Amino acid sequence: MKRAFFAVVTVLIGAAVVAGSVLLLGNAQAEPAVLVATVVGTAKTDKGEVPHATVALSIYPQRSASVPGPEHGPGVGIESTDWPFYWPSTTIQLPANSLITMTVLQYDGSTTVWNDYFAEVHGTVDGTAVYNGKVQDKIEADNVAHTFTLHQYPESTQPELFVSVPMLAVANNAKNEANGYPKPQEITFSFMTGDPGEYIWNCEDPCGDGYVDFGGVMSERGWMSGTVTVV
Ligand SMILES: [Cu+2]
Numbered sequence: 375m376k377r378a379f380f381a382v383v384t385v386l387i388g389a390a391v392v393a394g395s396v397l398l399l400g401n402a403q404a405e406p407a408v409l410v411a412t413v414v415g416t417a418k419t420d421k422g423e424v425p426h427a428t429v430a431l432s433i434y435p436q437r438s439a440s441v442p443g444p445e446h447g448p449g450v451g452i453e454s455t456d457w458p459f460y461w462p463s464t465t466i467q468l469p470a471n472s473l474i475t476m477t478v479l480q481y482d483g484s485t486t487v488w489n490d491y492f493a494e495v496h497g498t499v500d501g502t503a504v505y506n507g508k509v510q511d512k513i514e515a516d517n518v519a520h521t522f523t524l525h526q527y528p529e530s531t532q533p534e535l536f537v538s539v540p541m542l543a544v545a546n547n548a549k550n551e552a553n554g555y556p557k558p559q560e561i562t563f564s565f566m567t568g569d570p571g572e573y574i575w576n577c578e579d580p581c582g583d584g585y586v587d588f589g590g591v592m593s594e595r596g597w598m599s600g601t602v603t604v605v
Pocket residue numbers: 458519520521577578579580581598
């Protein structure tokens with residue numbers, strides 16, 4: 375009788391551990407609420423007059439009283455919550471066959487990119503981005519805080535979509551303002567979407583931990599990685 379009781383308890387504990395792990399891991403990679411691009415009118419492009427939509431994002435170096443940050447933690451095995459994240463969401467929805475203008479307020483300091491390719495602007499309308507009002511096709515590799523790098527899933531048969539824009543860092547010794555963050559860099563860039571498809575984006579600047587700092591938040595939804603759905 376006693377043995378049967380312990381056997382049942384052991385099985386129940388096992389079931390609870392599995393259920394708990396599923397909940398924890400599922401929650402850790404839960405998709406944040408969808409951020410839908412705002413259609414603001416039309417734009418004249420190479421492909422004629424198309425819908426024009428805007429997306430506004432910010433990049434914060436860590437959570438704070440003024441910016442709560444992602445709902446779930448920065449991942450299993452990562453202790454500190456002082457990790458950077460895109461805000462208010464990493465789950466983005468864009469209209470198909472449209473001109474998209476993204477504006478990013480970037481509040482974080484620099485970590486040098488491993489590959490200079492990601493210090494260059496790729497895939498935007500004229501291969502440039504606007505940094506605090508100045509048009510540039512690249513920035514200094516050691517002045518990159520993060521990148522917004524949008525690409526296909528491997529083996530995809532979807533319309534080609536690749537955009538990579540380096541996010542200019544604020545000085546590492548910049549003073550914080552009242553909101554607890556330094557004055558941000560403003561980065562604006564535009565690109566065209568094609569037909570509907572599912573894409574993924576992530577940061578290519580080593581801002582996480584683990585192997586060459588490419589682990590942790592670098593692959594975490596809600597932090598440095600997300601999806602783009604073109605509808
Ligand atoms: Cu990053």
